[in-house]
Amino acid sequence: MKKFHIITNSYKDLELINTKYIVEYLKERGCFASFELTDLKGENIRFSKELIESDCIIVLGGDGTLLFAARKIFGMNKPLIGVNMGNMGYLCELELNDIENALNNLIDDVYDMEDRMMVQGEIFDNSQKMKSSDFALNDVVIHRGGNLRLLNFIIYVDDVHLCTYSADGIIIATPTGSTAYSMSAGGPIVEPRAQIILLTPINSHTISTKSIVISAQSSITVEIGEGRRQKIEEAMVSFDGKKPIKVSSGEKITVSRAKNVTRILKMSKISFLKTLHKKMQEYI
Numbered sequence: 001m002k003k004f005h006i007i008t009n010s011y012k013d014l015e016l017i018n019t020k021y022i023v024e025y026l027k028e029r030g031c032f033a034s035f036e037l038t039d040l041k042g043e044n045i046r047f048s049k050e051l052i053e054s055d056c057i058i059v060l061g062g063d064g065t066l067l068f069a070a071r072k073i074f075g076m077n078k079p080l081i082g083v084n085m086g087n088m089g090y091l092c093e094l095e096l097n098d099i100e101n102a103l104n105n106l107i108d109d110v111y112d113m114e115d116r117m118m119v120q121g122e123i124f125d126n127s128q129k130m131k132s133s134d135f136a137l138n139d140v141v142i143h144r145g146g147n148l149r150l151l152n153f154i155i156y157v158d159d160v161h162l163c164t165y166s167a168d169g170i171i172i173a174t175p176t177g178s179t180a181y182s183m184s185a186g187g188p189i190v191e192p193r194a195q196i197i198l199l200t201p202i203n204s205h206t207i208s209t210k211s212i213v214i215s216a217q218s219s220i221t222v223e224i225g226e227g228r229r230q231k232i233e234e235a236m237v238s239f240d241g242k243k244p245i246k247v248s249s250g251e252k253i254t255v256s257r258a259k260n261v262t263r264i265l266k267m268s269k270i271s272f273l274k275t276l277h278k279k280m281q282e283y284i
């Protein structure tokens, strides 16, 4: 690879010391290198010529920054690799102390590429009109928000009623997202290249509290049910933990496999489970 674009979280690389170092290093090795900063509002609007023409995106930050970058370049088919400057950085494979080695490997095309499935979600109002849609690499979370009342979530798979959870929320996760919120809510850990969609309730107050694994060919619809005390309840929908969207009883969220994937570059041969174990121990 020859053309690199860096997306840096300026909260993590405060004076851009590491960003500038990487740009200079790549240029010294005869490559093109450019950078941009994540914008504070998390909006994805600016697409520079350098970003569009790059062979690879290097992300400097934590998992949140990598998720931001993945959403930004959705559909562009460009590979991503993260340099961990976050607290945990599970999705960010590279460490700063070995960065030259990693950059040399990228230049010499010594890496593996892993396609990670993503999901798309569409939110429909009471008259079945789509009011919003978005994509996620980790998860779509439907949550009671600040409201301390149990909500009813009516679940359909391919339009057939599956079950109803009384819970704080529902997480619909990809295999990548299985190690994030879904895991905290008791969901299974899934091999990142698997092709499934995971449905995990958050604090379900029903006998069935288990996660359900669904084929990636199917779509899941979550309807916000009527409340016990009041007919119309409100909930929040968030894609990869970003910008919550308000929904209320009768509205539906349909989640299915997205047409595009996130391509993550891999250099280490260490298994995803060992990495998870190591990062979790370091994090504590």
Ligand SMILES: NC(=O)c1ccc[n+]([C@@H]2O[C@H](COP(=O)([O-])OP(=O)(O)OC[C@H]3O[C@@H](n4cnc5c(N)ncnc54)[C@H](O)[C@@H]3O)[C@@H](O)[C@H]2O)c1
Pocket: 062, 063, 064, 065, 067, 087, 088, 089, 090, 091, 138, 139, 176, 177, 178, 179, 180, 181, 182, 184, 239, 240, 241
């Ligand atoms: N209780 C929880 O575990 C909880 C609560 C809210 C959100 N989240 C997760 O946070 C994600 C957004 O991440 P963020 O960094 O912007 O928010 P954040 O800063 O709130 O991070 C949440 C934690 O999840 C980790 N994380 C994120 N994606 C991961 C993945 N695929 N595998 C393993 N760990 C992962 C992050 O490193 C961080 O430690 C959401 O997609 C959601 O899955 C988790």
Ligand SMILES: Nc1ncnc2c1ncn2[C@@H]1O[C@H](COP(=O)(O)OP(=O)(O)OP(=O)(O)O)[C@@H](O)[C@H]1O
Pocket: 009, 010, 011, 012, 038, 039, 040, 041, 042, 043, 061, 062, 063, 064, 065, 066, 068, 085, 086, 087, 088, 089, 090
């Ligand atoms: N778009 C953004 N631009 C700049 N800073 C941001 C942006 N979004 C979040 N931040 C800041 O970046 C930090 C979170 O970034 P990130 O998730 O990459 O790191 P982390 O939480 O330390 O890492 P990890 O998620 O791996 O534990 C927060 O301090 C947040 O205020």
